[in-house]
Amino acid sequence: MTVKDFQKGIRRYLVISIFICLTFSKPIISLDYQHYEKWVENFFIKNFQNNFNTEFIKNIIKKSKLKKNDFYKIDKIVNKIHDKDFINPENYFDVNKLLIRSQKAIKLSENFETELNKIERKFEIPKSIILAIWGVESDFGNAKLPFSSLKAIVFHIYREKRKNYFMKELKSILLIIENKKIDIDKILGSSYGAMGQPQFMPSNYLKYGIDYDNDGKVDLWDSEVDILASIANFLSSFGWEKNLKWGTEVTKTEKFPCYLEGPDIKKSIIDWKSYGIMPFDKNSFQITPYSTKTSLLMPKGEYGPKFLVTKNFYVLKKYNFSDFYALYVSTLANLIEGEKLFKGKWVKTPKLNHKKILELQHSLTKKGLDVGELDGLIGFKTRRSIGKNQEELKQRITCYPK
Numbered sequence: 346m347t348v349k350d351f352q353k354g355i356r357r358y359l360v361i362s363i364f365i366c367l368t369f370s371k372p373i374i375s376l377d378y379q380h381y382e383k384w385v386e387n388f389f390i391k392n393f394q395n396n397f398n399t400e401f402i403k404n405i406i407k408k409s410k411l412k413k414n415d416f417y418k419i420d421k422i423v424n425k426i427h428d429k430d431f432i433n434p435e436n437y438f439d440v441n442k443l444l445i446r447s448q449k450a451i452k453l454s455e456n457f458e459t460e461l462n463k464i465e466r467k468f469e470i471p472k473s474i475i476l477a478i479w480g481v482e483s484d485f486g487n488a489k490l491p492f493s494s495l496k497a498i499v500f501h502i503y504r505e506k507r508k509n510y511f512m513k514e515l516k517s518i519l520l521i522i523e524n525k526k527i528d529i530d531k532i533l534g535s536s537y538g539a540m541g542q543p544q545f546m547p548s549n550y551l552k553y554g555i556d557y558d559n560d561g562k563v564d565l566w567d568s569e570v571d572i573l574a575s576i577a578n579f580l581s582s583f584g585w586e587k588n589l590k591w592g593t594e595v596t597k598t599e600k601f602p603c604y605l606e607g608p609d610i611k612k613s614i615i616d617w618k619s620y621g622i623m624p625f626d627k628n629s630f631q632i633t634p635y636s637t638k639t640s641l642l643m644p645k646g647e648y649g650p651k652f653l654v655t656k657n658f659y660v661l662k663k664y665n666f667s668d669f670y671a672l673y674v675s676t677l678a679n680l681i682e683g684e685k686l687f688k689g690k691w692v693k694t695p696k697l698n699h700k701k702i703l704e705l706q707h708s709l710t711k712k713g714l715d716v717g718e719l720d721g722l723i724g725f726k727t728r729r730s731i732g733k734n735q736e737e738l739k740q741r742i743t744c745y746p747k
Contacts, residue, residue, distance in 0.1 A: 543572050593653055604742070
């Protein structure tokens, strides 16, 4: 089914589509600063005055307020991030940036060779993966951290998007400040409050942050060894398996339907071979038992590279839930290790956006197909439903709209 076919049904579902778009798209009207400062004061007094002493709360109120210019700046950035292209993979995987980052990482791996070797042995996470995450999250510390994480988190509670989530993170950052784990003015991060070079939210800082240089504090801003060890500790805590590759690129015949991809469909490498799914690199799973369970990943259906991925790929998704993110980190790690970029090409298709995908998801849901969340993103459940719908309509099964 083409995007045009889906657009023909818009009128039929206009009321529900409008509701969905209002629910998931960015706000048309930006937030108003008029009541913000008073709200901050009332918010902390109402929610935290019984948990902390008066002087602490007074200081937190003062340190939590964005100035008017910064308030509108963060509002603009958040809305812009919402519109960032996480749908069309050919735009996400910038080959030049990948190559530049891999060269930076290789140089840094030489500069921190001793430290990285020790961290790799201790946490059993490959150096290439640790460096790749560092590169993606903050360009190895070169990316600007524009906001106080405390202010950013309070802003999101005021914004009332994922309020419960940000309330949990606020409690964590207050514990960090109260226990003087890091100076309050140094806790800089992103517009969502993710802290330091590895972009840890406060709860993850408390759980997985490592004081690797033994100076009495977990410094994710200026201590490279704390940063590298904390990334490794995070992945280790979620069950990264030593000596197991994240995955490998494969070839696939179109006879095997693309709607059989996804993390809930696991087969051994030998079983996938029986279906005609073969690694490009015959030696990619050389030290991996053929009984190892893997899943088929097709981020753009039949219009892009295809992969068999192991449990370690899904450990990477604990850092960021996006398939694109985990694949980008994995690809960058491969380049750091001296491997080549994937061989399959991203075939250009009509550009999609959140609104079009939401309409598509709604149309598929009305047909009884499972698209997962109505989120305006083409996850594996949406791709599978597209493929099954195409099969029902006797169209070419691509698992991606065109």
